[in-house]
Amino acid sequence: MNTGALQAFVYLRGLVPFQRPLIVGTELVAISALLTCRKAGIRPVALVEAAARPITHWPCALFPRLLGIPVHYGTQLLEIRGRQRVASVLLQHADGRREEIACDGVLLTGDFVPEAALVRESHLALDAATGGPRVDQFGRCSDPGFFAAGNLLRPIETAGWCFREGTRIGNAVADDLAGRLPPAAQQLAIACSEGIRYVMPQRISLPLSPQGLPDLQLRVDRQTRGLLSVSAQGRTIWQQRLRSLPQRRILVALPELALLEGADSLRIALSDARDGPHEALNP
Template identity: 50%
Template structure:
């Protein structure tokens, strides 16, 4: 059955960013706020993470992921948000119209504003170009945690873990809770990605950590039986294991935006192009959370969702400047991306800073210029997957015709 409903704001995704934004919108007086979630239960990825730390800054207490997700859902429902699970958005149309597949058939939603909070996902084996056999037992962290906490079974007993981002440490915690004993953690770079001392955690758990080491091949007929590793000197070695856990290397879950010609997607961040208000190239659409860039913490996404909700509420009240003029932001290698990718010349508060990442370690001076003069500088060591923040408080940023961000070359 085809039906059509109207609302003030439609939120696509029920993770921390989506639920916090929906709650803030209702608290700001926005009447009808609908959240659409394709899963049977709202709450996002934290539902799968049965370990702390969640909720300290948001709710003033230490929570596990499922408890945190439940708290976010409860807050949204208490505020009067209409949360609809098993509702999958299949198309985004100009001006805020959505097509959804639901248990009752197709649904058309026409919203004054749409907020995309679809999050991010880990890169699968197919995109990592890992050779070898194709046995059962090669999964990512989300699949592991879903198996352990939602389906209550162990996919393996002694896996190899690939990657040292924060999500890898979450995977180690999940394995320990389930009685799974990883045989090793491998990282292709010369140093772990997560910050010290967090990177000591695998070793404290008795799990060897191999740096400068790549997963070269996977072996096994029906299930994983072992892997081949390529060490720092190119030497190959074989380790017996019954699974491979691929962690990290996140990419934004922006497939809906990519299929919508009216929405621009940034190649560097893999998420929608936005201004400092989270507003997309189609001004009826906004984005917040990890769909903007992979990847930030649940707490960061929760706070960003609330900030963007304030911008949407101002927009609905005709109190947000139009995006008739924009200041494009250009980044130079080895910078990976900048979010937002453009600014609107206005002093109306939005996101407080530019967020950047580098693709390789850099030691030097990062500079923001207007093409003629430097506007901001910072010197230091900049590492991959570490947050780089450039404050937007300088009025000169908003009077430029364009911003260029890169590292100063050595004299």
């Protein structure tokens, strides 16, 4: 089961679906899963992560160890075994060793995707990288009569972040209804180089104004150490040293971009200290 389902069982129905589950994943929600298990008296047998290191920030990564729960990195879940209910799992560890662990459940905690079924069935443009609708800094979709906010815009953010972002986009909707929002006429499309998993918003409506989201939000797709740059018409207009991990929020403040007159697109590039600049993709 996933963590949302576990939390509905425990907090809404007062039910405890298992006693000794395996937890899969080390994103932030894994911590939420551990807290719920603790509250319900559930004692996970282990926590496994396919990546070589924790996805979440390191103080959080210490939490399962503090609870005495074994953590295995570089470990794949190969099989879930059992008939009426889960009896064991087959794991493959980083060194290739296979291990069967007895457990009575499997709790999934990561690999989120936006719930964008309505967008997929609509005429609105979908962004393959975020899995959500393509928006400008006001949350305005490809059809400017539609706005989107919250976790629909990318795989996952915290509740507080979504709340603050939703407030800004709600204000943009109010401004639009009052005729105070810059029209979606002049747009800067944003292209990303290899190594950048996604950018949101995917385009900027000009002129820039204090309304709307104040930053471009990015994620990288691997552990990265290098230079992040934004260019327009072949000229670098912003750059910053970057050291990041996948799933960490990276922000580029829109007011810091020295936008050139006449530019119709921006390119965000990542030059990795290990392997030099990447070619930009998908202009």
